[in-house]
Amino acid sequence: MKTVDHFNFENKKALIRVDFNVPLDESLQITDTTRIEAAKPTILKILEDGGAAILMSHLGRPKGQEDQFSMKHICRKVSEIIGVEVTYVANCVGEEAIQAAESLQMGQLLLLENLRYHNEEKEGDVAFAKALSELGDIYVNDAFGTAHRAHASTTIVAQFFPENKCYGKLLSKEIESLDRVLNNSEKPVLAILGGAKVSSKITVIENILDKVDEMIIGGGMAYTFIKAQGGNIGDSICEDDKMQLALDILKAAKEKNVQIHLPVDVLAADAFSETANTQIVAIDAIPEGWSGLDAGPGSQSVFDGVVQRVKTILWNGPLGVFEMEPFAGATIALGNSIAEATKKGAFSLVGGGDSVAAVKQFGFENKVSYVSTGGGAMLEMLEGKTLPGIAAIKN
Secondary structure, rough: OHHHHHHHOOOOOOHHHHHHHHOOOOOOOOOHHHHHHHHHHHHHHHHHOOOOEEEEOOOOOOOOOOOHHHHHHHHHHHHHEEEEEEOOOOOOOHHHHEEEEEEEOOEEEEOOOOOOHHHHHHHHHHHHHHHOOOOOEEEOOOOOOHOOOOOOOOOOHHOOOOOOEEEEEHHHHHHHHHHHOOOOOOOOOEEEEOOOOOOOOHHHHHHHHHOOOEEEEEEHHHHHHHHHOOOOOOOOOOOOHHHHHHHHHHHHHHOOOHHHHHHHOEEEEEOOOOOEEEEEEOOEOOOOEEEEEEEEEEHHHHHHHHOOOOOOEEEEEOOOOOOOOHHHHHHHHHHHHHHHHOOOOEEEEEEOOHHHHHHOOOHHHHHHOOOOOHHHHHHHHHHHOOOOOHHHHHH
């Protein structure tokens, strides 16, 4: 795996695809700087070698050149986090961008305008990718969050750097961490899959059944499994058309000696609201008019026992509606269990938008082994797909 550590960037201009698609509030202030901080080690390595860095990213989903999605709004924060003054240029291709790149001195940073101001970016346009490639000497992909898209800046541009292309430190760490779970794991291996729908995790479950020893299925998708086995789930979320699939998954797991753990009890509510009436009931005996919105204390105890006996843990998806304080208990309890197992030597990888949000919200970020930065990209890797952005560097 060719990474930035295989190159000396002295007197070189690195064209780096970063993922600075950060959330902004109404006054265009960044509300979460994680993605910028994640790119810092790669950028500093290049500058410390005596090179210069040209950063390119998209921001939001602009329809045309909407000012609210301009990279100029994040420029000051990038300077602050990297510790180097950032120059911004109001385009990513064309004469203005070329001049800015040419006048860039070693040790300096240039931030290009939003790639998605150009439709050619998402179209994977070769001419647009070539125009980007003319700005730098070495191409570095450090944007795991967009590695599953065959866009001009994430995939196509790499062909113009046949020898001079590599992964950044963040992207290589993502690949290594996922590889450690899927292919080089210390057994027993546990996958914890939560979230609302079985349908969004089918291919993940099918792909990892051969790689894990135990699996916890929680969150909203657990109710499809319970109903498929004849349980009463009241008004809980359920994909009726996926019940047969749920039974097939349970059968396949049994054949592969993978132990599947479903919640045994739930915190049920009579409305989808923080002020709803609640009661703890068996998961297969939820009364009509009530919905399971979190795993109950019995489930939390069972899951803790599973977590404490394994050596490798993959967590993708929360166990309840953690955004509402009364229904965050099981997700917090699971975070505590994983933190404890990690402290005792287990390797824990957390990924997927909602579980990452939960880990940050409840302060587990530094208590697990690795928190993935790419939701969609991570899911596709778990599904066994080859990500175009990763393949473009290898080939």
